[in-house]
Amino acid sequence: MLKRYPLVTIVIAQLFGTSLWFSVNGVGLALQEAVGLSEGDLGLLTIAVQAGFITGTLTIATTGLADRVRASHLFAISAVLGALVNAAFIGVAGNVTLAAIARFATGLCLAGIYPLGMKLVVSWTPSHAGAALGWLVGMLTLGTASPHLLRGVTLALPWQWPLLLASGLALVAAVMIFRLGVGPHLPPTAKGGRPWAGLLAFQQRGFRAAALGYFGHCWELYAFWTLTPFLVARELTRLGTSLDSVSWLSFTVIAVGMPGCVLAGRASRHVGSGRVAFIALACSGALCLLYPLLGSAPPLFLLGLLLIWGFSVIADSAQFSALASATAPSDRLGSALAMMNAIGFALTIPAIALVTSLWASQGLSVIWWLLPGPVLGLIAMRGLLIPAGKT
Template identity: 45%
Template sequence: MNATARQRPAWILPVIVLSQFAATSLWFAANAVLPDLQTVFDLPANAVGLVTSAVQFGFVAGTLIFALLTLSDRFRPSTVFLVCALLGAACNAGVFVVPDGLWPLLVLRFATGFFLAGIYPVGMKIAASWYAEGLGGALGYLVGALVLGTAFPHLIEALGGDLPWRGVMAAVSGLAVAGGLAVYLFVPAGPHLPGPSPFDPRAIPQAFADRNLRSAAFGYFGHMWELYPVLAFFPVLLVLHIEGGGASGVGVSLWSFFAIAAGAVGCMGGGMLSRRLGSARVAFVQLACSGVACVVSPWLLHAPTPVFLAFLLFWGMTVSGDSPQFSTLVAGSAPRRSVGTALTFVNSMGFAITIVSLQLVELLRHVVHPDYMMWVLVPGPVIGLLAMRRLLQPPLST
């Protein structure tokens, strides 16, 4: 055990992980109760893409502003995390008071996404401040918590019985507040956290001057082209399977939770493997597997129900499992005083990409046979794998 590990309190990682899970449950809260919201807010048929894209737009705007102003490198990260958790929870609960209609809901989802920019990447920076070594494993647990958090509203909806949509949204907001408070109260700055950095407009160009960081970033961008459309459309795929003759007893909300939550297994398992194989190799294999899942999805959609559900679990596990390893590669290639800014900027660009892919999947769903709508995602993994080739060559892999 090295000196840093001996200095690190045992509760640090569990608190960060549980707080990340709690706060990021805001992400898909509206998706979990979308049928109810469609009735209450008179939403159109394409509401899945619109509501999810609104959160992504907000996250992109937030991360871009956070990165350009280097907020996560200028202020105490746990304070940023707390403030954003409180404001994000308030925006999520704002559906109780705004007028009915599509645009008020989209504005609130945009605002929720904006404040998530101070939760997800900032949580990674907090973890990085405590882990000079084994960061890939630590981020595996951290991003696994993010995946569970995004899946959790589906579980609340599935197990809540007659719990109204307002109860689901209120529970998620309360959870986010608890997560923000836990980080603020119990997670001090780690020994590897550099001092506050002054505003530096050159921070992002300087970080991207590194070829390894560029390779990791473009691998991540290819991964993001696929990730959120797959997570957002898992419920749609389940409905298509049932309508195509699959077992009618399949619970859409419950299996959406299982499929998305399987990503946590991929994140944590990949984190453990990264200690032996390196982050680049683990991310490469998982990205390749999720790309193959994209290709074969039209045929597996109408497979026998047990095969189809196993396929969804595999896809959920691999499509999310490479996220923490990409973040590890970016953090390891960025200048030490700009780690937070680099992570935030790369997140921002990655989530901007998801907006385009989400809308393309939604468009194809109504233009071509829906069995083939996920094929538009295949170029993402292909481009990501090509970008990562440099990182697989020793001594460049982590």
């Protein structure tokens, strides 16, 4: 049954597996009240996940593990370990150092979920990679947003419940992918391999342009997602309403990126992945510039802008991955994508650190720290504006 609908299986497993990513952010306000974590502490925990993900992707890229171990097996093992570590966080949440270590370990496990999910998609549906990866990244977006949803539906329960639910979803993802296996359109394993083999893909002009655009996108994306609850809470406070709906609205702002990814994937089949990525990055970059200038606008208007931003900020991600997949060496695809992810996610760390540490003093002005990412990304990817059907 699973192999009759491989793309559906992969994207649902991606949704479930990546629910681990922002699981702590979904209960951030509760953690501030229950164990006394500050906004800076929450930023540290988010950075720890990113650092773990970077370390993990670098490890599987430099060792060739992403291409020498069956992708479905590596995904399943990573999801199981991630579920266990995420649940273990509950016992150490009161100790910031141990909590950061637990989140770092969760990031390590996610390195075996997200890049390997991309490789699995390409192995099953290579002819429509842009559209298929649009669904995959859309589910990553829902997975990122899901902790806010899980907190919303368990608001009357202790903060531990959303974390346990996220771990349960990751276990389901492991079973789904293990049973599915690898598709027929890529070699399931690669024998041998050189350290840092993923870097060889940067010799390809198309891959290099896609990667540089992706790096600019990464600088903005996760910092925006980290800021989302703060931005939503600001507008609810201005409206004079309860903050109980912060989780629901934060989920909505992030989750609206899912249809953004899917629609971008469909558009890529007509106008090309390069053009779609350029337009999406330009839109989110424009919001980076304008949002602080509109800070005194009516709260409902700004909440509407957040929805537009959430829609556009992730819509380009799958198209960068599709462009990179098309130009990377096929026998080192997993390593190349993992290396691109590692570098891109390394750039999320200073961006997250800046916005979380400066939010209390600078307010909306911290958003301008995100603007260089889209600007430099747009400059780098001008060469990707190629005719439809060539990506």
